[in-house]
Amino acid sequence: MAASPPRRIMAIWACDLPLDRWRHSENCKSGEGADAQPLALITETAHGPRINAANAAGHAEGAGRGMMLADARTLCPQLEVRPSDPAGDLAFLERLAVWAQRWGPWSAIDPPDGLLVDVSAVAHLFGGERRLIADVAQLCTARGLSVRSAIAPTAGAAWALAHYAPPGTILCPQDDIAGRLADLPVAALRLDNDVLLVLRRLGLKRLGDLTGVGEGASGRDAIHRRFRNRKSPAANPLIRMDQLMGRVPEPLLPVIPLTAALVQRRLLEPIRHRSLLDTVVADLAEDMARELEGRGEGARRLQLGLWRVDGEVVLRELELAAATRDPDHICRLFAAKLDDVDAGFGIEMLRLRTSWAEPLRIGQADLEAAAEEHGTSLSACIDRLTVRLGADAVQRPVLRASHIPERAQGWQPPLEAEPVQQEELAFHARPLKLLDRAERIAVLYASPDGYPRRFRWRGNVFEVARVEGPERIAPEWWRQKGSARLRDYYRIEDDSGRRYWIYRAGLAGDGRGGEPDWFLQGLFA
Amino acid sequence: MDMASLPRAVELASPGARNPRWQPGRPAALHSEIFAPAGEASGVGAALALALDGLRMRGRDAEGAAAEERSVLWVQDAVARRLGGRPYRPGLPKSLRHRLIHVAAKTPEDALFALEEGVRCRDLACVIGEVAGNPRALSFTASRRLSLAAEKHGVPLFLVRLDAEADLSSARMRWQMRAAPSAPPLWNPAAPGLPAWQAQLFRARSHAPGEWTLRTLRDGLAASLPDRVKAVEEASDTTLPRRTA
Numbered sequence: 001m002a003a004s005p006p007r008r009i010m011a012i013w014a015c016d017l018p019l020d021r022w023r024h025s026e027n028c029k030s031g032e033g034a035d036a037q038p039l040a041l042i043t044e045t046a047h048g049p050r051i052n053a054a055n056a057a058g059h060a061e062g063a064g065r066g067m068m069l070a071d072a073r074t075l076c077p078q079l080e081v082r083p084s085d086p087a088g089d090l091a092f093l094e095r096l097a098v099w100a101q102r103w104g105p106w107s108a109i110d111p112p113d114g115l116l117v118d119v120s121a122v123a124h125l126f127g128g129e130r131r132l133i134a135d136v137a138q139l140c141t142a143r144g145l146s147v148r149s150a151i152a153p154t155a156g157a158a159w160a161l162a163h164y165a166p167p168g169t170i171l172c173p174q175d176d177i178a179g180r181l182a183d184l185p186v187a188a189l190r191l192d193n194d195v196l197l198v199l200r201r202l203g204l205k206r207l208g209d210l211t212g213v214g215e216g217a218s219g220r221d222a223i224h225r226r227f228r229n230r231k232s233p234a235a236n237p238l239i240r241m242d243q244l245m246g247r248v249p250e251p252l253l254p255v256i257p258l259t260a261a262l263v264q265r266r267l268l269e270p271i272r273h274r275s276l277l278d279t280v281v282a283d284l285a286e287d288m289a290r291e292l293e294g295r296g297e298g299a300r301r302l303q304l305g306l307w308r309v310d311g312e313v314v315l316r317e318l319e320l321a322a323a324t325r326d327p328d329h330i331c332r333l334f335a336a337k338l339d340d341v342d343a344g345f346g347i348e349m350l351r352l353r354t355s356w357a358e359p360l361r362i363g364q365a366d367l368e369a370a371a372e373e374h375g376t377s378l379s380a381c382i383d384r385l386t387v388r389l390g391a392d393a394v395q396r397p398v399l400r401a402s403h404i405p406e407r408a409q410g411w412q413p414p415l416e417a418e419p420v421q422q423e424e425l426a427f428h429a430r431p432l433k434l435l436d437r438a439e440r441i442a443v444l445y446a447s448p449d450g451y452p453r454r455f456r457w458r459g460n461v462f463e464v465a466r467v468e469g470p471e472r473i474a475p476e477w478w479r480q481k482g483s484a485r486l487r488d489y490y491r492i493e494d495d496s497g498r499r500y501w502i503y504r505a506g507l508a509g510d511g512r513g514g515e516p517d518w519f520l521q522g523l524f525a
Numbered sequence: 526m527d528m529a530s531l532p533r534a535v536e537l538a539s540p541g542a543r544n545p546r547w548q549p550g551r552p553a554a555l556h557s558e559i560f561a562p563a564g565e566a567s568g569v570g571a572a573l574a575l576a577l578d579g580l581r582m583r584g585r586d587a588e589g590a591a592a593e594e595r596s597v598l599w600v601q602d603a604v605a606r607r608l609g610g611r612p613y614r615p616g617l618p619k620s621l622r623h624r625l626i627h628v629a630a631k632t633p634e635d636a637l638f639a640l641e642e643g644v645r646c647r648d649l650a651c652v653i654g655e656v657a658g659n660p661r662a663l664s665f666t667a668s669r670r671l672s673l674a675a676e677k678h679g680v681p682l683f684l685v686r687l688d689a690e691a692d693l694s695s696a697r698m699r700w701q702m703r704a705a706p707s708a709p710p711l712w713n714p715a716a717p718g719l720p721a722w723q724a725q726l727f728r729a730r731s732h733a734p735g736e737w738t739l740r741t742l743r744d745g746l747a748a749s750l751p752d753r754v755k756a757v758e759e760a761s762d763t764t765l766p767r768r769t770a
Contacts (some may be wrong), residue, residue, distance in 0.1 A: 018690075114538035373679040381646035385628060385639055393629045397614040409614050412595075414626045432566045433609055458564060465706070468716035493717035497704035498565045522616070523585060523609060523742075525570025525720040 001267055005193055006173035007246075008129070011158035012100065012136060014093075015111040018053045018084050018306050020145050021092060029089060030146075031056060038076050041084035052084040086112070089230040097255040098146075103132060106254040114162070120280025123151075133168045144381055155252060156244035157181060160188035160207075177245055182208030189240040198236060210241060250484050261295065261354040261441045263287040270309050270346025274338070277347065281343075282336055284352040285327035298323025299358030304334060306341060307349040323358040363425070399424060403473060405434065405489075405521065428471055429491055431501045438519035441502060457520050462494040470504075485512050491524070499524035529737075543626055547698075547732040549739075549746040553579035554697030554730065555675040556682050557721040563687035569655060569706040571739060572683035572720045573618060575649045578746045579681055595650035597621055598643040601630035602636040623691040624650070633660035637667055644675040644682050652680060657687040665693040672696065689728070699728040705738050718742075723751070 014020065015399055018041050026034050038058040042049040049069040060075035072079055090111060097107045097115050097363055103126070105118040119132065125489075126132040129151050140147040150161035152171035161169045164184045171180055181188070184207050186199045204210050213219035223238055233250075234242065242248040263284055278305040281304070292298060300323055306314040316337045324330070376384070385394045395411040398418050402408050403425060443452040444461065453464050469490030476484075485506030493499045501522035540655065545551075553575055561568025580593070599612055606629060614622050628643075634655055643652035652675075656663060660661045668684075672695045675738035691699065702725075707718035725736045737748040 143551050203673060211564070262755060362769055374646050375647035375680075377650035378646060378657040381642050381648070382626075386643050389628065389630060389635055393631075394626065395629070396626050399614060405613075411627075418623070432570055432616045433611060434616075435610035436606070460564065466709075466715055466717050468713065490716055493707060495706075497706040497721065497723075498567070499704065499707070499717050499720070522564035522613060524616070524717070525566050525572070 007238045008118070008120045008123065008173075009153070009155045009158045010103065010132070010149055010151045011110070011155070011162040012115040012117065012140070012147050013159075013162040014096070014113045014115075014140075014145050014147050016053070016146045017089055019055055021085070021089060021229045021355055022082060024144055029144075032240060038078060039080040039082065040065060040069070040072060042081050043084050043086070049081070058216075064472070075518075089113070091372070094255060101255075101257075103136065107486045108254050110254040111234065113275065114159065117160065119151065120270045126215060129170050130168075130312045133170065137168070151314065154244060154246045155250050156190065156240065156264055157246075160184050160244065166189045167290050169364055178211050181244070182206060182211065186210060186237070188519075189237055189244065190234060191240060195227075195235055195237065198226075207241075207244075210237060232467050261288060261291045261297070261299075262351065262356060263291055264349060264351035265418060266349045267347070270348045272346045276341075277338060277341070278331070278335065280340070280350055282327065282331050285330040285334075288352050288354065289325045289327045289328070292325040292354065292357065292360070293362060295357070296359060296362060297328070297354075297357040298325045299354040299356070301351045301354070301356035302330065302334075303355055305349075305351040305353070306347045307351070308343065309345045312344060316341075320321075324359040325360065346359075379415060401425065402476065403427075404476060405430070405473070406438075407476075409434075429468075429524075431499075433523045434524040435521055435523075438503070438521040441520050443518050450488075450504070451492070452518060455502075462498070462500075463493045465495045466493045467491070479489050483512050485510065485516070489521075528560055535620065541586050545732065546735055547726055547729065547737075547748075549578050549748050550582055551732075552582060553681060555679065555697040556672040556696045557684070557700065558690060558694055558696035559685045559700045559701045559702050560689055560722055561684060561685060561687060563605075563657060565666055565704050567720075567722050567734065568685040568687060568702050569609070569653065570720055571700070571702045572653055572740050573621065573686050573726060574720075574722075574739065576653065576681060576683055577618060578770075581745065593620065593650075596623065596624045596626050596647055597651055598626050598628060598639070598646075598649050598651065599653045599655075600630060600636050600639045600643065601655045602630050602633050602657060602660075605655040605685075608657055608687060609655065632662075634662045637671070640671060640682065640684070641674055644671065644680045645678055646653060646680065647678055652682045653683040654682065654686060656684065657689070657694055659686075659689050668693075668696040696728075697730045698726060699734070701725040701727055708740065724748075 004219065010377055022041060023030065023035055031220065035055055036057060038049045038055070038061045039062050040054040043052050047068070051063055051065060051067045051069055051072055053065055054063040058076070060081060061071040061079065063076055063079055069081065071353070093109050093111065093113065093115070100107045100115050102119050102120040104122055107115055107117040112127045113465040123132050124407050126135055133151065136149050137147065148160050148162050148167040150165060150169045150171070152158035152161055153374060157171055157177055160181060161171060171177065186204060186207060187196055188207060189342070204213065213223060223484050227236045227238060231307070233239040239248065243250040254421050266282055267280070271280065288299070300320050302318040302320070304316045308314065309429065318333055358413060382394060394414055396414040397409050398412050398419060400410045401421060402406055408425065422428050439457065442456040444454040444456060446452045451464070451467050453467060455462055455464070467490055470488035472486060472488050474486045487502060487503040489503040489507055491499070491501055500520055501524065504516045504518050504521045506516040508516060529665060554755065557571050557575065561569050561571070576597070601611070612625060612627055614625070617625060626697045630638045630639050636654060636656055640652055640654045643649055671684070703723050705721040705723040707721045710718040712718055719741050721738060721740045726732065726734050736751060738751050740749070742746045
């Protein structure tokens, strides 16, 4: 088997994203029109407005990112300000990530202004990695975005190169990552500001310094001790370094484009009548139910579009209280909304779209209803019983090869095949029910033959009228201890007709204990 | 109008003909309750005998041998298990041994759930339940649920009530059962014989109440009037019109 191709990650850094978006909204090119004047995008903070981004003219005047607006105004009184839009930037970045999947099968956003695209084994489609980078630069410039991109074997290395190396740097798989990145500042490790401060105070300014310290076991140990409580990668330079080298994996969350569920019907003959419209809507609802079921979703908001022959579009919206995909329910709700539709010369196309969907588990409502109506099958019945009562509550008695009464019966799950037996032991007469434990009875009066004529069980006195026995059952010497006693079973019936199975454990003077006791073990029908 | 449903002259003349006395081999009600003492197996023994009698009748007409191979569900709650033990396969009637499914429920609520699921299952030949005492869960509503489910799906239910008071219930036939001395076997008159029960049908929808001694024979169930009842019946036939329910 061929080895899988080496991992290649492309990092794209939109270095001027907020301003690029602002220029796009103002419809001006860089350094022209409104952008020619010094301008800053600001955010309101607890300590007053702070500059988020400043354009080239603003930079020239001294305004910089992270500066308080009041400070910048003292340097440059004519500085224009606009509010920044971080939420809009993030939404734009998400769309950009989906768009960037033109270069690779999956992409992830890297907030606030970066993208990561997996370009493993796809560079040849663009004529090599150098041309791929050029393609990225060209397309982004055409969209008015200034970007810097880099390709490396790991996401960490690609990010570091995109931010701190000349644009378009490519790190080949066979290159020495540590050596190529040694000159980059430690900020290339994507660390928090306080960690960067600590590293700077330690005198570790370049990645090479960090690897140099980390080379020796004691050096790495020292860094490890200093950051031993930092579990998050962004706070621990060693984890970041390992991620950059590819020694530990770095999970990334890819962006998956979601589309709204949409079904439509084009009609051969434009419809003008309500009954036909209802039929088509019912068909659409069925299609939509199937579509939503496949996604495991239910609709919260539905939009029905009716395209008329004369170019008019009629839209009807529906909001639902809870996620549903029941076609009858949807039809019934739409029916009330279609009363005032003017069909004009006819409707030629209908489209049903779910603009808001929520996860909805696939239910088995039909199964329940069918069970209510037609009864369940045996396996369904056993399933229901087992789920509520537990597996060992629903069992089937099976025979075992033993002549000791309580061992002659075992239990197994009800639908399993019975164990194969060479021959079924034929017993004389056995009771219908067997007590879980044989209960001791007190013999009040025994006949000279040895069986009781009167005994007490559970506080009642029984007069034995008829008796059959004894049936002697010897202990299983191959399994039981030598001191186990034999049993003499009697089938008895008392004067009112109650039938029991009693036994005497042992014989008088068998040398395995004292006087033998009597037990009641089974109840005959 | 269905002429067959109208009473015939002979039925009008003798009230007993329209509302006949129960006898073995008549189609059993789909929900029967059997009250029996807990210290003996007479209740469940009679329930099995009645169930087999009903199955034999059903097997004779339409479904035939298929019904003979369907499983039987036997549900017990914990108290019933402690008082009367579990079913013992070597002692079961021969035609039931291989097709018994036992449900050991902990509480009466679980037992009722199992009974209801059982009567809803069309692959069961019949359902036997054993519930001890008068639990709160076994109310009139619960018994009505069982009756309706049993009659909807056609699965007979025999609910054995151990040591219970005869409270409100919608069961179609209600029996009071206790053991009766068995007939002496042919070869050893000193030994217990085939099972016999003293059965009193005290509430039934389609039959007049009555009292019998039920006996299992080698090939079925036989009912004979107890001696003292026989005497009373003869006397009442001559002096009083028979009560119809």
